[in-house]
Amino acid sequence: EDQVTQSPEALRLQEGESSSLNCSYTVSGLRGLFWYRQDPGKGPEFLFTLYSAGEEKEKERLKATLTKKESFLHITAPKPEDSATYLCAVQRSEKLVFGKGTKLTVNP
């Protein structure tokens, strides 16, 4: 069965304190790995798609990387507005399988 495990469940950082979120997965025939951001009371917002091991993508303070077993979302010098829940999802065939997310809080 496809599984997506995100860690940690929750992470508190001080503004400017860089860190990484982990997404480990077991899926046969991975077609893509996605990162989403979800703010309270809102729908998930697309961030990145990674297709193959070794691929990296960046957007502002965020950088996503992919290996054959896991993906990392690196947050460099975060700001309070980066506070959100970050969701990882893998695609096999027609559907996305989501992890439970990492709730990130960045304190000023």
Add this chain to the structure above:
Amino acid sequence: DTAVSQTPKYLVTQMGNDKSIKCEQNLGHDTMYWYKQDSKKFLKIMFSYNNKELIINETVPNRFSPKSPDKAHLNLHINSLELGDSAVYFCASSRRSGDPYEQYFGPGTRLTVT
């Protein structure tokens, strides 16, 4: 412009009632989805339609019936609501099914069954 919209935003109803949630996307996408996010924030797919054709039907009680009048709309009708149906329901759309295209989500409908 709102890309994926849902109505209503909040829905409070009693057990046994029947209710509907509507979804519309103006992105020109071919595929639309319904997800359920439970109290633990776990997001799980329920249904997917591609050009009005059902392509994903997860293990969902048959009290839930999706309907797609055209490829820009996907509605969700729920019969005989139960307490366990309380959750946030998200609609999403993507360019095409099968390929790894990103999905765009609506703002969600918070359903509370009392």
